[in-house]
Amino acid sequence: MKKKIFNKYVKSVCKAYEIDTDLLFTKDKRSECADARHLLYWLCANRESPIKITYIQKFMDDNGYKIDHSNVIYGVKKINRHLENDLDMKDLVEDIRKCTS
Numbered sequence: 682m683k684k685k686i687f688n689k690y691v692k693s694v695c696k697a698y699e700i701d702t703d704l705l706f707t708k709d710k711r712s713e714c715a716d717a718r719h720l721l722y723w724l725c726a727n728r729e730s731p732i733k734i735t736y737i738q739k740f741m742d743d744n745g746y747k748i749d750h751s752n753v754i755y756g757v758k759k760i761n762r763h764l765e766n767d768l769d770m771k772d773l774v775e776d777i778r779k780c781t782s
Contacts, residue, residue: 683732687740689781690724697773706746719756726757
């Protein structure tokens with residue numbers, strides 16, 4: 682069940698950032714890739730029924746992207762900071778949540 686939700690978020694985030702799914706799961710550090718990954722972590726962790734960080738790690742690893750617990754937390758915090766100041770980010774989160782509910 683959680684994997685299905687994760688995959689919906691992957692599709693929506695990739696569409697929003699206009700990147701291929703394969704690129705999301707590479708160590709590419711360009712801002713659009715890193716920001717997309719961070720948003721994916723945030724969406725997973727900030728649901729009504731959050732996806733545990735260990736599951737996020739597993740789902741990322743299943744797609745070939747090994748990630749540490751601390752990196753997931755960092756990404757979530759980074760998006761939280763964006764949401765405090767960036768109206769576009771708030772709109773993007775709302776749009777993705779509508780599409781995936």
